[in-house]
Amino acid sequence: xxxxxxxxxxxxxxQDDQVYNLSESLTEINAPTPQDMINAVIxxxxxxxxxxxxxxxxxxxxxxxxxxxxxxPLPRPGKIVAMAANYFENGALSEPKPLNGFxxxxxxxxxxxxxxxxxxxxxxxxxHHEAELGVVIGKTAANVSEKDAYDHIFGYVNFNxxxxxxxxxxxxxxxxxxxxxxxxxxxxxTADEIADAQNLQVRLWVNGEIRQxxxxxxxxxxxxxxxxxxxxxxxxxxxxxxxxxxxHQGLGPIQNGDVMEMEIAGLGKITxxxxxxxxxxxxRGLDSDMADWVAGRSAEPPxxxxx
Amino acid sequence: xxLVFFDDYxxxxxxxxxxxxxxxxxxxxxxxRVGPGDYMCRLIEKWDGYKLRLERNMxxxxxxxxxxxQLRAPIPKPGKILCMAANYLENGTLKxxxxxxxxxxxxxxxxxxxxxxxIPxxxxxxxHHEAELGLVIGKKAKNISEDEAYSYVxGYTNFIxxxxxxxxxxxxxxxxxxxxxxxxxxxxxxxxTADEVPNPQDTxxxxxxxxxLNQxxxxxxxxxxxxxxxAWLSSITTLNxxxxxxxxxxHQGLGSLQDGDVVxxxxxxxxxxxxxxxxxxxxxxxRGVDEAMADRMRG
Numbered sequence: 297x298x299x300x301x302x303x304x305x306x307x308x309x310x311q312d313d314q315v316y317n318l319s320e321s322l323t324e325i326n327a328p329t330p331q332d333m334i335n336a337v338i339x340x341x342x343x344x345x346x347x348x349x350x351x352x353x354x355x356x357x358x359x360x361x362x363x364x365x366x367x368x369p370l371p372r373p374g375k376i377v378a379m380a381a382n383y384f385e386n387g388a389l390s391e392p393k394p395l396n397g398f399x400x401x402x403x404x405x406x407x408x409x410x411x412x413x414x415x416x417x418x419x420x421x422x423x424h425h426e427a428e429l430g431v432v433i434g435k436t437a438a439n440v441s442e443k444d445a446y447d448h449i450f451g452y453v454n455f456n457x458x459x460x461x462x463x464x465x466x467x468x469x470x471x472x473x474x475x476x477x478x479x480x481x482x483x484x485x486t487a488d489e490i491a492d493a494q495n496l497q498v499r500l501w502v503n504g505e506i507r508q509x510x511x512x513x514x515x516x517x518x519x520x521x522x523x524x525x526x527x528x529x530x531x532x533x534x535x536x537x538x539x540x541x542x543x544h545q546g547l548g549p550i551q552n553g554d555v556m557e558m559e560i561a562g563l564g565k566i567t568x569x570x571x572x573x574x575x576x577x578x579x580r581g582l583d584s585d586m587a588d589w590v591a592g593r594s595a596e597p598p599x600x601x602x603x
Numbered sequence: 604x605x606l607v608f609f610d611d612y613x614x615x616x617x618x619x620x621x622x623x624x625x626x627x628x629x630x631x632x633x634x635x636r637v638g639p640g641d642y643m644c645r646l647i648e649k650w651d652g653y654k655l656r657l658e659r660n661m662x663x664x665x666x667x668x669x670x671x672x673q674l675r676a677p678i679p680k681p682g683k684i685l686c687m688a689a690n691y692l693e694n695g696t697l698k699x700x701x702x703x704x705x706x707x708x709x710x711x712x713x714x715x716x717x718x719x720x721x722i723p724x725x726x727x728x729x730x731h732h733e734a735e736l737g738l739v740i741g742k743k744a745k746n747i748s749e750d751e752a753y754s755y756v757x758g759y760t761n762f763i764x765x766x767x768x769x770x771x772x773x774x775x776x777x778x779x780x781x782x783x784x785x786x787x788x789x790x791x792x793x794x795x796t797a798d799e800v801p802n803p804q805d806t807x808x809x810x811x812x813x814x815x816l817n818q819x820x821x822x823x824x825x826x827x828x829x830x831x832x833x834a835w836l837s838s839i840t841t842l843n844x845x846x847x848x849x850x851x852x853x854h855q856g857l858g859s860l861q862d863g864d865v866v867x868x869x870x871x872x873x874x875x876x877x878x879x880x881x882x883x884x885x886x887x888x889x890r891g892v893d894e895a896m897a898d899r900m901r902g
Contacts, residue, residue: 328635328645374680375710380775394772397779399707401683401840417746417838438785465704467688468776473707473840475745528723530709530783 297349298483298564299337299451301367301407305330307337309349310483314358321352331372334484335535338434338450341486368407369453369484370432375536376400376478377526378428378457380468381590382516382541388591392516395525398468400457400539404478406568412458412550413476414572421462421600422549422578424586426542427500427508427558429493430455431519432484437532445520448532451486452493454558454566455479455539456500458550462600479558479568480537490562494518500546501557507582508546515540544590549578604657605874606646606758607793608675608715612639614646615672616661617793621874623666630656640680643794644845647741647757676715677760677794678739681847684708684788685836686735686764688778689900690826690851697902700826703835706776708764708849709783714878716792720765720860722882723784728769729888730860731896733852734810734818734868736803737762739794744833744842752830755842758796759803761868761876762849763789763810765860789868789878790847799872804829810856811867817892818856825850854900859888 298310299318307322307330308315319333322345327333337345380396406412414423434450458477463470490496493512500508517525522540526532550556552572559565588594589601605617607624614631615624634649636642646653688704714720722730741757765787771777800806803822810818827835832850836842860866862882869875 326635326637328637328641332637332641372682377779396772396775396777398776399709399779399783401707403683403841403843415838465702466776467704467706468778469685469706470704470839475839475841528725529780529785531711531785533711 297346297486297489299334299369300483301330301334301369301371302364305367305371307333309353310361311353313361315361315364316353316356316358318349318352321356322348329372331370331535334370338432339534341434341450366408366482368405368480370480370535370537371405372402373405373535373537374402374533376402376404376539377532377536378472378539379517379522379541382522383510383543384514384516385543385591386510386514386545388593389516395517397526398472400478401473403475404473406476406479408482408566409568410479411476411569411571412479412556414570414576415474416573418460418463420460422583424459424461424547424583425500425502425507425550425556426457426459426547427498428455428457428539428542429496429498429512429560430480431538431540433532433536433538434534436534437523437527440523440527442520442524445523448523449487450534451484452490452563453480453484454560454563455537456556456558457539457542479556479566481566482564485563497561499559502548502550502554507548508543510543510546514543545587546582547586548582551576551578604796604799605793606643606677608639608643608677608679609672612642612675612679614642616657617669618661618666622669624669624672625661625664625666627657627660630660643678644682647739647844650741650757674716674792676713676790678790678845678847679713681710681713681845682843683846684710684849685846686782686849687827687832687851690832691820691853692824692826693853693901694820694824694855697826703827705836706778706782708788712783712785712788714786714789716876716878718789719786719879719881720789721786722860722880724884725767725770727767729893731766731768731857731893732810732812732817732860732866733764733766733857734808735762735764735849735852736806736808736822736870737790738803738829738848738850740842740846740848741844743844744837747834747837749830749834752833755833756797757844758794759800759873760790760794761870761873762847763866763868764849764852765789789876791876792874795873806870809869812858812860812864815891817858818853820853820856822850824853855897857893857896858891859893861886861888
């Protein structure tokens with residue numbers, strides 16, 4: 297099943313290029329905010345809402361997808377927990393880097409057709425895209441073991457962990473949490489539609505040119521391990537998002553006027569724009585110094601990391 | 604006004620002499636909410652429409668003696684907890700503030716008065732208390748200026764930024780492992796509106812472990828002032844009603860937390876927050892102030 301948010305944050309079912317309105321029928325859900333609505337559906341999906349949604353879709357008149365204004369499917373997750381440096385970099389590393397992660401501001405989320413705004417107040421050395429598999433939590437999860445991890449997953453979504461480099465002191469808050477730095481969508485796909493989340497091709501284009509093109513099989517700490525680790529620290533709740541990290545082979549600058557497209561097999565394609573009122577300019581294409589450094593091919597960090 | 608959650612997350616107000624809790628559940632009935640997690644945030648959002656009614660009820664209703672209720676954390680699950688890092692001049696030993704820095708703390712980590720900090724089994728070097736002044740946002744704030752910053756503040760509460768040291772890869776930002784463990788955000792006992800805190804930039808922060816005073820400092824020693832902090836944070840991420848900003852700690856006075864400890868935290872006008880510590884591995888660390896840490900942080 298594919299869930300969308302659209303227009304004034306109506307919850308919908310996406311099927312055969314059409315959207316079925318669910319919010320108007322799910323009046324029993326107490327949801328002061330759009331996120332509360334989708335959280336409630338996620339939290340009781342197998343018990344109630346999978347069947348309810350099918351029933352509603354059999355009754356309501358669908359709207360063609362091209363007539364709706366899509367919104368991010370999780371407009372404001374309770375938490376976004378992101379994994380840091382969690383890929384083998386196309387097998388260049390012999391073992392994963394030590395487990396690490398961070399919280400990203402839930403305010404950072406934007407959806408299809410929206411714009412990543414590079415903040416004028418912050419003189420980053422460069423701004424990067426980071427295409428990532430987003431894992432959406434389905435059940436309250438604390439101290440979950442690897443073997444039970446997949447039971448706690450509701451579904452998957454495209455996520456772009458936009459990053460500002462070279463702000464000092466280096467901190468994930470300053471690097472990752474700017475408003476609009478979390479493009480997500482176009483829809484949220486339930487886990488049963490993804491045969492193997494650990495074998496999905498992730499692609500990201502800037503202005504039509506492919507930048508990132510990697511498989512989630514290259515992930516350092518696999519999804520069960522990351523859920524075990526994260527839930528040994530904090531409790532994850534239905535509707536929380538884990539950004540599972542990016543492969544840095546393929547990162548490159550984003551700048552004013554750019555169009556970013558991102559697609560993971562089975563999760564659809566999300567397109568967002570980039571704006572920068574300062575019109576800062578960087579070279580086009582890949583940042584090979586970063587790629588070489590993260591992959592261990594070069595001991596020399598990128599210039600912005602040296603201060 | 605002093606706002607409290609009590610018993611099964613009923614929302615109330617303390618009377619003037621702080622001896623009784625007045626239940627405001629009926630007055631606040633129509634506030635849309637999912638549960639305790641978002642209730643206080645929604646009230647703050649709609650504060651102008653409720654303030655007068657709450658003040659009137661405070662005078663009209665008898666209330667329940669405070670010792671007969673169980674107080675809860677005033678904001679059980681804030682939208683965000685933003686913390687400032689190394690934001691004190693360490694009793695004036697630093698000539699200038701360290702570069703501005705901060706992190707997000709797990710909003711599900713909040714506990715309230717009488718609850719227990721659960722120290723995890725992980726092999727940290729030590730677990731520390733960090734007594735901090737907690738500030739609560741009153742209005743949506745994005746790219747605000749220092750001049751207008753205080754108009755975005757709803758109120759204040761006692762906060763403890765419990766911290767694990769030495770976990771995670773060296774040389775990286777490891778705030779997730781050091782700060783976001785479940786129960787690592789004690790807060791309360793109540794939320795005090797800003798009008799009752801005349802000078803948040805010159806008030807006292809105290810913390811005791813088992814009755815022994817470890818932290819005792821003034822917020823006048825803060826490196827980046829409250830307006831500067833709010834302007835910086837809001838230049839990164841939108842702040843919303845009910846978001847908590849923990850303003851950082853003075854490291855002269857941090858100490859270990861271990862099994863069976865009782866931690867008390869007080870700032871004038873904000874009441875006293877008492878929480879317990881549980882550590883199933885019963886590890887032992889030095890008692891009293893961690894002087895090595897204090898030394899490292901001094902200028």
